Amino acid sequence: MDKVIALDIWGDYAHFKKFHTTASPLTFSVPPPTAIMGILGAIIGLKPGEYQRVLNEHVKVSLRILSEVRKMRMGINWIDTKGARHLETGKIKNRTQIWVEYLRNPCFRIYVLSNDTDLYNKLKEMINQHRTYYTLYLGITECIANFLYAGEYEIHSKREGIADIHSVLPLESLVEVPDKVAFEPGRKYVRERMPIRMDEERKVELYQDVIIETTGETIKCKSKEYMELKNGERIVLF
DSSP, X not given: OOEEEEEEEEOSEEOOBOTTOOSSOOBOSXXXXXXXXXXXXXXXXXXXXXXXXXXXXXXXXXEEEOSOOOEEEEEEXXXXXXXXXXXXXXXXXXXXXXXXXEEESOEEEEEEEESXXXXXHXXXXXXXXXXXXXXXXXXXXXXXXXXXXXXXXXXXXXXXEEEEEOSOEEGGGBOSSSOSXXXXXXXXXXXXXXXXXXXXXXXXXXXXXXXXXXXXXOEEEEEEEEEEETTSOEEOOO
């Protein structure tokens, strides 16, 4: 039976820039799978370019929201560094203030499944010992992250069933029926198009629409396939 590693990660702020925003950057509600792969690569010391090649081949991930998604905007001062060597005092004349959207107090659980035993064991050891090769951050380097090993769980696959899914999930993972998702009162749903897979040159190879319940509650839907953990949680893998 397959197993997954569960990793909880959180911080004061996070920013996962939406690809269609420039001057006033907006953030995705959750880290895209491409960002999750970067986090895993940083834990075990895979360099940019290397981690995409290795992890895309050997790893699948899923994500659960542990604290309600809250967004805020903050004014950030951008400076023109081209005319100032080594950021010398008084040399920087041009400054621009922009509004950047952040996630406030984000907390997520990442599930990791791998077909490479050595890679899986290395990830498990590093996470369990609270060690990383590179510093972890949530989207941008200003948003430093903390993390915690949340356990290892046996999983088994279930197909085409109506279930309460604990993770975010790609729209295409749902069965083509009139009511793919049973929208329940008091819950907040969003649909975001985000990058799923990136090549070694950081070019996005795949985008998908993702369904997110932003308060951290489950999503009742009919999925083509989902994974049930031994503790009763149900997730969909990317």
